[in-house]
Amino acid sequence: MPELPEVELTRRRLERELVGKRIERVVVRTPKLRFPIPRELHDSLPGRTVRSVERRGKYLLLECEAGWLIIHLGMTGFLRLLPGTPPPGKHDHLDIAFADGAVLRFHDPRKFGTVAWTTDTPATHPLLAGIGPEPLTTAFDGAYLYDASRGRRVAVKQLLMNAAIVAGVGNIYANEALFRAGIRPDRPSSSLSHSECGRLVLAVREVLQGSIDQGSTYRVAEHTVAYHPLDFAVYGRGTGDCTRCGGALEEIRLGNRSTVYCPRCQR
Protein backbone atom coordinates (compact mmCIF):
# COMPACT_ATOMS: atom_id res chain seq x y z
CA MET A 1 0.00 0.00 0.00
CA PRO A 2 2.58 2.50 0.87
CA GLU A 3 4.76 5.23 -0.39
CA LEU A 4 5.25 8.36 1.62
CA PRO A 5 1.78 9.86 0.99
CA GLU A 6 0.00 6.66 1.96
CA VAL A 7 2.14 6.22 5.07
CA GLU A 8 1.55 9.85 6.03
CA LEU A 9 -2.21 9.42 5.59
CA THR A 10 -2.01 6.28 7.72
CA ARG A 11 -0.06 8.23 10.32
CA ARG A 12 -2.70 10.94 10.50
CA ARG A 13 -5.46 8.37 10.85
CA LEU A 14 -3.62 6.47 13.56
CA GLU A 15 -2.88 9.70 15.37
CA ARG A 16 -6.61 10.40 15.55
CA GLU A 17 -7.47 6.82 16.42
CA LEU A 18 -4.76 5.78 18.86
CA VAL A 19 -3.30 8.68 20.82
CA GLY A 20 -4.41 8.42 24.43
CA LYS A 21 -5.43 4.78 24.19
CA ARG A 22 -3.99 2.36 26.71
CA ILE A 23 -2.62 -0.94 25.44
CA GLU A 24 -3.90 -4.01 27.20
CA ARG A 25 -2.66 -6.97 25.24
CA VAL A 26 -0.51 -7.98 22.29
CA VAL A 27 -1.17 -11.02 20.11
CA VAL A 28 1.55 -12.13 17.71
CA ARG A 29 0.32 -14.77 15.26
CA THR A 30 3.27 -14.79 12.88
CA PRO A 31 6.75 -15.10 14.36
CA LYS A 32 8.52 -13.43 11.48
CA LEU A 33 7.64 -10.95 8.76
CA ARG A 34 10.66 -9.30 7.15
CA PHE A 35 12.34 -9.72 10.52
CA PRO A 36 11.19 -11.55 13.64
CA ILE A 37 8.45 -9.69 15.52
CA PRO A 38 10.14 -8.81 18.83
CA ARG A 39 9.02 -10.93 21.75
CA GLU A 40 9.48 -7.96 24.10
CA LEU A 41 6.24 -6.45 22.83
CA HIS A 42 4.37 -8.77 25.18
CA ASP A 43 6.24 -7.40 28.19
CA SER A 44 6.79 -3.81 27.12
CA LEU A 45 3.46 -2.72 25.63
CA PRO A 46 0.65 -3.74 27.99
CA GLY A 47 -0.18 -0.93 30.39
CA ARG A 48 1.39 1.72 28.14
CA THR A 49 -0.49 4.57 26.53
CA VAL A 50 0.09 5.69 22.94
CA ARG A 51 1.48 9.21 23.20
CA SER A 52 2.11 10.14 19.58
CA VAL A 53 2.31 8.75 16.07
CA GLU A 54 5.13 9.97 13.89
CA ARG A 55 6.64 9.08 10.56
CA ARG A 56 10.15 8.85 9.16
CA GLY A 57 10.23 8.04 5.45
CA LYS A 58 7.92 5.09 5.11
CA TYR A 59 8.31 4.03 8.73
CA LEU A 60 5.53 4.68 11.25
CA LEU A 61 6.67 5.43 14.79
CA LEU A 62 4.27 4.86 17.67
CA GLU A 63 5.44 6.41 20.90
CA CYS A 64 4.34 4.08 23.68
CA GLU A 65 5.86 5.58 26.85
CA ALA A 66 8.34 2.76 27.46
CA GLY A 67 9.65 2.96 23.92
CA TRP A 68 8.74 3.24 20.27
CA LEU A 69 6.97 0.74 18.06
CA ILE A 70 8.48 0.96 14.58
CA ILE A 71 6.25 -0.29 11.77
CA HIS A 72 6.92 -0.54 8.05
CA LEU A 73 4.03 -1.62 5.83
CA GLY A 74 6.24 -3.15 3.13
CA MET A 75 4.38 -3.59 -0.15
CA THR A 76 1.06 -4.84 1.13
CA GLY A 77 0.84 -4.00 4.81
CA PHE A 78 -2.32 -2.48 6.26
CA LEU A 79 -3.14 -1.25 9.75
CA ARG A 80 -6.76 -1.18 10.77
CA LEU A 81 -8.41 -0.21 14.04
CA LEU A 82 -11.32 -2.52 14.76
CA PRO A 83 -14.01 -1.77 17.32
CA GLY A 84 -13.74 -5.25 18.82
CA THR A 85 -11.86 -8.48 18.23
CA PRO A 86 -13.34 -10.34 15.27
CA PRO A 87 -11.72 -13.69 14.43
CA PRO A 88 -8.44 -13.07 12.63
CA GLY A 89 -8.28 -13.82 8.91
CA LYS A 90 -5.45 -15.03 6.75
CA HIS A 91 -2.39 -12.73 6.95
CA ASP A 92 -3.57 -10.99 10.12
CA HIS A 93 -0.18 -11.16 11.83
CA LEU A 94 -0.42 -8.89 14.84
CA ASP A 95 -3.09 -7.48 17.15
CA ILE A 96 -2.60 -4.70 19.65
CA ALA A 97 -5.65 -4.68 21.87
CA PHE A 98 -6.58 -1.57 23.84
CA ALA A 99 -8.27 -1.16 27.18
CA ASP A 100 -11.42 0.20 25.51
CA GLY A 101 -11.84 -3.01 23.51
CA ALA A 102 -10.55 -1.69 20.17
CA VAL A 103 -7.90 -3.65 18.33
CA LEU A 104 -5.19 -2.43 15.99
CA ARG A 105 -4.67 -5.25 13.48
CA PHE A 106 -1.69 -5.58 11.13
CA HIS A 107 -2.57 -7.35 7.90
CA ASP A 108 0.14 -8.08 5.32
CA PRO A 109 -0.25 -10.77 2.64
CA ARG A 110 3.31 -10.55 1.35
CA LYS A 111 4.95 -10.31 4.76
CA PHE A 112 7.41 -7.66 3.59
CA GLY A 113 6.41 -5.48 6.51
CA THR A 114 8.48 -4.81 9.59
CA VAL A 115 7.61 -4.53 13.27
CA ALA A 116 10.43 -3.41 15.54
CA TRP A 117 10.78 -1.99 19.03
CA THR A 118 13.26 0.40 20.56
CA THR A 119 13.59 1.99 23.97
CA ASP A 120 15.99 4.52 22.52
CA THR A 121 15.16 7.48 20.33
CA PRO A 122 13.96 5.94 17.04
CA ALA A 123 16.27 8.05 14.88
CA THR A 124 19.21 5.98 16.12
CA HIS A 125 17.60 2.64 15.31
CA PRO A 126 19.63 0.83 12.64
CA LEU A 127 16.66 0.76 10.26
CA LEU A 128 16.25 4.54 10.46
CA ALA A 129 19.73 5.86 11.12
CA GLY A 130 20.79 6.01 7.47
CA ILE A 131 17.67 7.60 6.02
CA GLY A 132 18.08 10.87 4.14
CA PRO A 133 16.11 14.11 4.47
CA GLU A 134 12.34 14.21 4.43
CA PRO A 135 11.25 15.38 0.97
CA LEU A 136 8.60 17.73 2.35
CA THR A 137 11.03 19.67 4.51
CA THR A 138 13.39 22.46 3.51
CA ALA A 139 16.35 20.14 4.05
CA PHE A 140 15.49 18.65 0.65
CA ASP A 141 16.24 21.38 -1.84
CA GLY A 142 17.95 21.77 -5.20
CA ALA A 143 21.36 22.42 -3.72
CA TYR A 144 21.13 19.29 -1.59
CA LEU A 145 20.10 17.09 -4.51
CA TYR A 146 22.80 18.60 -6.70
CA ASP A 147 25.45 17.79 -4.11
CA ALA A 148 24.06 14.33 -3.46
CA SER A 149 24.07 13.46 -7.17
CA ARG A 150 27.71 14.42 -7.86
CA GLY A 151 29.93 11.51 -8.70
CA ARG A 152 27.04 9.11 -9.10
CA ARG A 153 26.38 7.38 -12.38
CA VAL A 154 23.27 5.54 -11.21
CA ALA A 155 20.05 6.50 -13.03
CA VAL A 156 18.37 9.51 -11.46
CA LYS A 157 15.20 7.50 -10.85
CA GLN A 158 17.16 5.04 -8.74
CA LEU A 159 18.77 7.92 -6.91
CA LEU A 160 15.31 9.24 -6.02
CA MET A 161 14.29 5.81 -4.78
CA ASN A 162 17.39 5.51 -2.60
CA ALA A 163 16.15 6.21 0.93
CA ALA A 164 19.62 7.34 1.98
CA ILE A 165 19.33 10.21 -0.52
CA VAL A 166 15.73 11.17 0.17
CA ALA A 167 13.15 9.46 2.36
CA GLY A 168 9.90 7.91 1.22
CA VAL A 169 9.99 8.12 -2.58
CA GLY A 170 8.92 4.83 -4.12
CA ASN A 171 8.42 3.59 -7.65
CA ILE A 172 5.12 5.28 -8.43
CA TYR A 173 6.02 8.77 -7.30
CA ALA A 174 9.54 8.57 -8.71
CA ASN A 175 7.98 7.95 -12.13
CA GLU A 176 5.44 10.71 -11.63
CA ALA A 177 7.94 13.27 -10.36
CA LEU A 178 10.35 12.71 -13.24
CA PHE A 179 7.53 13.22 -15.72
CA ARG A 180 6.47 16.40 -13.98
CA ALA A 181 10.05 17.67 -13.99
CA GLY A 182 10.57 16.74 -17.66
CA ILE A 183 13.63 14.63 -16.86
CA ARG A 184 14.35 11.21 -18.35
CA PRO A 185 14.47 8.58 -15.60
CA ASP A 186 17.58 6.92 -17.04
CA ARG A 187 19.73 10.04 -16.98
CA PRO A 188 22.94 9.48 -15.01
CA SER A 189 22.50 11.34 -11.73
CA SER A 190 25.71 13.27 -12.19
CA SER A 191 24.49 14.68 -15.52
CA LEU A 192 21.80 16.77 -13.86
CA SER A 193 22.36 20.49 -13.81
CA HIS A 194 21.72 22.66 -10.82
CA SER A 195 18.47 23.93 -12.29
CA GLU A 196 17.32 20.41 -13.17
CA CYS A 197 17.90 19.38 -9.57
CA GLY A 198 15.80 22.32 -8.48
CA ARG A 199 12.98 21.35 -10.84
CA LEU A 200 13.12 17.75 -9.74
CA VAL A 201 12.99 18.61 -6.05
CA LEU A 202 9.98 20.80 -6.70
CA ALA A 203 8.29 18.04 -8.71
CA VAL A 204 8.89 15.45 -5.98
CA ARG A 205 7.38 17.75 -3.39
CA GLU A 206 4.37 18.62 -5.55
CA VAL A 207 3.66 15.03 -6.46
CA LEU A 208 3.88 13.82 -2.86
CA GLN A 209 1.97 16.74 -1.37
CA GLY A 210 -0.66 16.53 -4.11
CA SER A 211 -1.26 12.90 -3.35
CA ILE A 212 -1.53 13.57 0.38
CA ASP A 213 -3.97 16.41 -0.29
CA GLN A 214 -6.28 14.21 -2.30
CA GLY A 215 -6.06 11.31 0.13
CA SER A 216 -3.62 9.33 -2.06
CA THR A 217 -3.67 8.94 -5.81
CA TYR A 218 -4.43 5.27 -5.48
CA ARG A 219 -6.66 3.01 -3.48
CA VAL A 220 -6.08 -0.40 -2.01
CA ALA A 221 -8.98 -2.74 -1.70
CA GLU A 222 -8.92 -4.40 1.66
CA HIS A 223 -7.65 -7.95 1.99
CA THR A 224 -6.12 -8.07 -1.44
CA VAL A 225 -2.83 -7.03 -2.97
CA ALA A 226 -4.62 -5.37 -5.90
CA TYR A 227 -4.63 -1.60 -6.11
CA HIS A 228 -6.57 0.92 -8.11
CA PRO A 229 -4.78 3.83 -9.70
CA LEU A 230 -6.73 7.07 -9.75
CA ASP A 231 -4.51 9.76 -11.08
CA PHE A 232 -1.19 8.72 -12.59
CA ALA A 233 0.40 10.62 -15.47
CA VAL A 234 2.79 7.83 -16.47
CA TYR A 235 2.94 5.02 -13.91
CA GLY A 236 1.10 1.95 -15.20
CA ARG A 237 0.47 3.59 -18.58
CA GLY A 238 3.35 1.96 -20.41
CA THR A 239 1.25 1.17 -23.47
CA GLY A 240 -0.59 4.48 -23.53
CA ASP A 241 -0.04 8.00 -24.79
CA CYS A 242 1.45 10.99 -23.04
CA THR A 243 -1.20 13.19 -21.45
CA ARG A 244 0.86 16.24 -22.37
CA CYS A 245 2.08 15.72 -25.95
CA GLY A 246 -0.04 12.78 -27.07
CA GLY A 247 3.00 10.75 -28.16
CA ALA A 248 3.58 7.13 -27.19
CA LEU A 249 4.99 6.54 -23.70
CA GLU A 250 7.91 4.17 -23.30
CA GLU A 251 8.41 1.52 -20.66
CA ILE A 252 11.82 0.36 -19.52
CA ARG A 253 13.22 -1.33 -16.43
CA LEU A 254 15.60 0.41 -14.07
CA GLY A 255 16.94 -1.51 -11.12
CA ASN A 256 14.37 -4.14 -12.03
CA ARG A 257 11.52 -1.70 -11.41
CA SER A 258 9.01 -0.76 -14.05
CA THR A 259 9.69 2.71 -15.41
CA VAL A 260 7.45 4.71 -17.73
CA TYR A 261 8.31 8.02 -19.35
CA CYS A 262 7.61 10.21 -22.35
CA PRO A 263 10.69 10.36 -24.61
CA ARG A 264 9.55 13.72 -26.01
CA CYS A 265 8.56 15.52 -22.81
CA GLN A 266 11.38 14.10 -20.71
CA ARG A 267 14.94 14.87 -21.66
Added chain:
DNA sequence: ATTTGCCCCTGGCGGC
Protein backbone atom coordinates in the same frame (compact mmCIF):
# COMPACT_ATOMS: atom_id res chain seq x y z
C1' DA B 1 32.20 4.19 -2.02
C1' DT B 2 28.85 2.84 -5.37
C1' DT B 3 26.29 -0.14 -7.69
C1' DT B 4 24.03 -4.47 -8.82
C1' DG B 5 21.24 -8.28 -7.94
C1' DC B 6 19.05 -11.33 -4.80
C1' DC B 7 15.61 -12.37 -1.90
C1' DC B 8 11.90 -12.32 1.54
C1' DC B 9 6.34 -13.82 0.34
C1' DT B 10 1.57 -14.13 -1.57
C1' DG B 11 -1.69 -13.35 -5.06
C1' DG B 12 -3.67 -11.46 -9.39
C1' DC B 13 -3.62 -11.67 -14.14
C1' DG B 14 -2.80 -12.97 -18.93
C1' DG B 15 -1.71 -16.64 -21.95
C1' DC B 16 -1.96 -21.24 -23.42
Added chain:
DNA sequence: TGCCGCCAGGGGCAAA
Protein backbone atom coordinates in the same frame (compact mmCIF):
# COMPACT_ATOMS: atom_id res chain seq x y z
C1' DT C 1 -11.25 -24.60 -15.84
C1' DG C 2 -6.42 -25.24 -14.74
C1' DC C 3 -1.71 -24.60 -14.66
C1' DC C 4 2.45 -21.57 -15.38
C1' DG C 5 5.15 -17.70 -15.65
C1' DC C 6 5.45 -13.00 -14.80
C1' DC C 7 4.70 -9.03 -12.20
C1' DA C 8 3.56 -6.12 -8.02
C1' DG C 9 3.58 0.00 -3.56
C1' DG C 10 9.91 -2.09 -0.53
C1' DG C 11 14.34 -2.33 1.02
C1' DG C 12 18.07 -4.74 3.62
C1' DC C 13 22.06 -7.02 2.51
C1' DA C 14 25.97 -9.43 0.36
C1' DA C 15 28.99 -9.30 -3.24
C1' DA C 16 31.13 -7.23 -7.20
